[in-house]
Amino acid sequence: GTADLECDMLVLGAGPGGYSAAFRAADLGLKVVLVERYATLGGVCLNVGCIPSKALLHVAAVMDEVKHFADLGVTFAEPTVDIDKMRAHKSKVVGKLTGGLGAMAKMRKVTIVRGYGNFVDPHHVKVLETGGEGQERTGGEKVIRFKNCIIAAGSQAVRLPFLPDDPRIVDSTGALQLRQQPKKMLVVGGGIIGLEMGTVYSTLGARLDVVEMLDGLMQGADRDLVKVWQKMNAPRFDNIMLKTKTVGAEATADGIRVQFEGLDGAKSEGMYDLVLQAVGRTPNGKKIGAENAGVVVTDRGFIPVDVQMRTNVPHIFAIGDIVGQPMLAHKAVHEAHVAAEVASGDEHARFDARVIPSVAYTDPEVAWVGLTEDEAKQRGVKVKKGLFPWTASGRAIANGRDEGFTKLLFDAETHRILGGGIVGTHAGDMIGEIALAIEMGADEVDIGKTIHPHPTLGESIGMAAEVAHGTCTDLP
Numbered sequence: 001g002t003a004d005l006e007c008d009m010l011v012l013g014a015g016p017g018g019y020s021a022a023f024r025a026a027d028l029g030l031k032v033v034l035v036e037r038y039a040t041l042g043g044v045c046l047n048v049g050c051i052p053s054k055a056l057l058h059v060a061a062v063m064d065e066v067k068h069f070a071d072l073g074v075t076f077a078e079p080t081v082d083i084d085k086m087r088a089h090k091s092k093v094v095g096k097l098t099g100g101l102g103a104m105a106k107m108r109k110v111t112i113v114r115g116y117g118n119f120v121d122p123h124h125v126k127v128l129e130t131g132g133e134g135q136e137r138t139g140g141e142k143v144i145r146f147k148n149c150i151i152a153a154g155s156q157a158v159r160l161p162f163l164p165d166d167p168r169i170v171d172s173t174g175a176l177q178l179r180q181q182p183k184k185m186l187v188v189g190g191g192i193i194g195l196e197m198g199t200v201y202s203t204l205g206a207r208l209d210v211v212e213m214l215d216g217l218m219q220g221a222d223r224d225l226v227k228v229w230q231k232m233n234a235p236r237f238d239n240i241m242l243k244t245k246t247v248g249a250e251a252t253a254d255g256i257r258v259q260f261e262g263l264d265g266a267k268s269e270g271m272y273d274l275v276l277q278a279v280g281r282t283p284n285g286k287k288i289g290a291e292n293a294g295v296v297v298t299d300r301g302f303i304p305v306d307v308q309m310r311t312n313v314p315h316i317f318a319i320g321d322i323v324g325q326p327m328l329a330h331k332a333v334h335e336a337h338v339a340a341e342v343a344s345g346d347e348h349a350r351f352d353a354r355v356i357p358s359v360a361y362t363d364p365e366v367a368w369v370g371l372t373e374d375e376a377k378q379r380g381v382k383v384k385k386g387l388f389p390w391t392a393s394g395r396a397i398a399n400g401r402d403e404g405f406t407k408l409l410f411d412a413e414t415h416r417i418l419g420g421g422i423v424g425t426h427a428g429d430m431i432g433e434i435a436l437a438i439e440m441g442a443d444e445v446d447i448g449k450t451i452h453p454h455p456t457l458g459e460s461i462g463m464a465a466e467v468a469h470g471t472c473t474d475l476p
């Protein structure tokens with residue numbers, strides 16, 4: 001053929017999945033080309049997802065925390081927000097991490113080709129070179145021949161087709177740009193991404209409405225966890241519209257007028273100066289010419305894979321958001337390692353995680369992993385519950401934040417841990433221990449007899465296990 005470049009491994013997309021796959025493949029000795037349309041590595045997560053949202057949420061959490069300090073004996077002046085500086089902080093955080101990835105790629109001799117890739121056939125990708133900004137093309141074109149390929153082209157925000165084109169209507173990427181300080185904001189979609197961004201804008205002064213089609217916010221988490229978050233956050237909201245659809249909107253000089261319709265048929269409307277669409281993400285499977293390589297893509301744009309992350313074409317793998325739910329960075333990374341290892345000849349590598357934790361980085365945080373109580377009920381799984389309220393945690397009380405709790409669910413017969421949930425400050429930092437316990441097949445005695453440091457929030461995990469076992473001495 002007439003390839004401009006040849007490699008053992010072509011990785012399409014440089015998000016958490018793509019860069020992790022490229023780095024692992026290079027470490028295993030393969031000659032790797034990494035194709036990315038954007039100027040920086042890191043994909044959605046580093047550029048417009050996990051990382052910038054957490055940079056802003058940290059600022060918001062500190063601002064909110066000090067509001068409670070009068071009760072602790074310290075008062076501060078009302079904060080003044082310099083939104084330009086806040087945005088600069090966020091950009092600096094992103095730059096540090098994406099720049100770090102660039103350096104790591106170089107050290108591993110991973111060749112980065114900037115441009116938009118499309119399959120030509122099962123062994124060639126054609127890359128249309130893109131300019132520095134977004135997707136503006138410089139006109140260049142490169143054909144790359146590969147032996148193996150890993151598709152890691154990710155996902156993008158779903159757009160509601162009936163919402164007008166207006167700078168006051170944004171998706172998560174637009175919201176992260178922090179261009180507005182709205183007084184009244186609508187969050188369409190009550191999932192993690194919408195509620196995280198809503199938290200940031202609310203702390204910066206916006207009144208919030210949220211509209212959700214289902215019957216509760218933060219779907220997937222047990223309702224008892226969400227209830228604690230909702231009680232603490234009630235003051236942010238004017239209106240939480242559940243079982244309600246957004247059906248139309250007009251851009252007016254005074255704001256965006258949005259129409260709603262309840263599942264019961266009730267109609268209403270509201271006026272907003274910022275509308276965030278956070279109704280989910282759709283995979284990019286239909287935008288890479290997969291059919292030219294013979295790779296099967298579902299109607300919804302997902303690419304089916306086996307436990308070794310192989311598509312129906314054995315030398316082409318797929319990982320990350322493009323292969324399915326949950327669309328999370330830590331899942332993409334682990335899938336990436338499996339794909340790179342299998343492609344490098346390790347026939348034993350497979351993706352067999354028992355559980356993948358979820359975290360809402362709201363205030364308080366909500367984190368859960370494995371079986372939830374709602375699922376246990378639906379599936380008729382007999383569980384034994386251990387719940388430790390943070391009103392009995394010395395550390396939570398000392399922090400002035402004892403609203404949370406830690407809950408563990410054990411198999412009623414084997415006493416092995418099946419799942420857990422935490423609501424409270426730093427819940428996300430603690431959920432990994434429960435994931436480890438599940439992976440190791442730990443039971444309530446293993447967890448309860450593991451000595452946790454005192455006084456920490458993490459102790460609540462050991463105590464919840466003792467509650468389940470009937471041996472907790474820290475509760476009445």
Ligand code: FAD
Nearest residue numbers: 013015017037043044045049050117154320321327328329
């Ligand atoms: P992506 O990160 O989507 O990367 C795909 C890359 O491929 C992109 O860089 C894209 O430009 C490139 N690409 C696509 N097609 C082509 C092509 N044809 N040619 C060249 N390049 C191409 N997850 C968490 O785990 N924790 C969080 O806290 C979290 N917060 C989030 C907050 C927000 C606001 C959003 C939007 C997402 C968040 N996520 C979070 C989800 C997380 O970002 C994704 O799960 C993760 O980025 C998926 O990684 P990926 O490698 O599959 O794809």
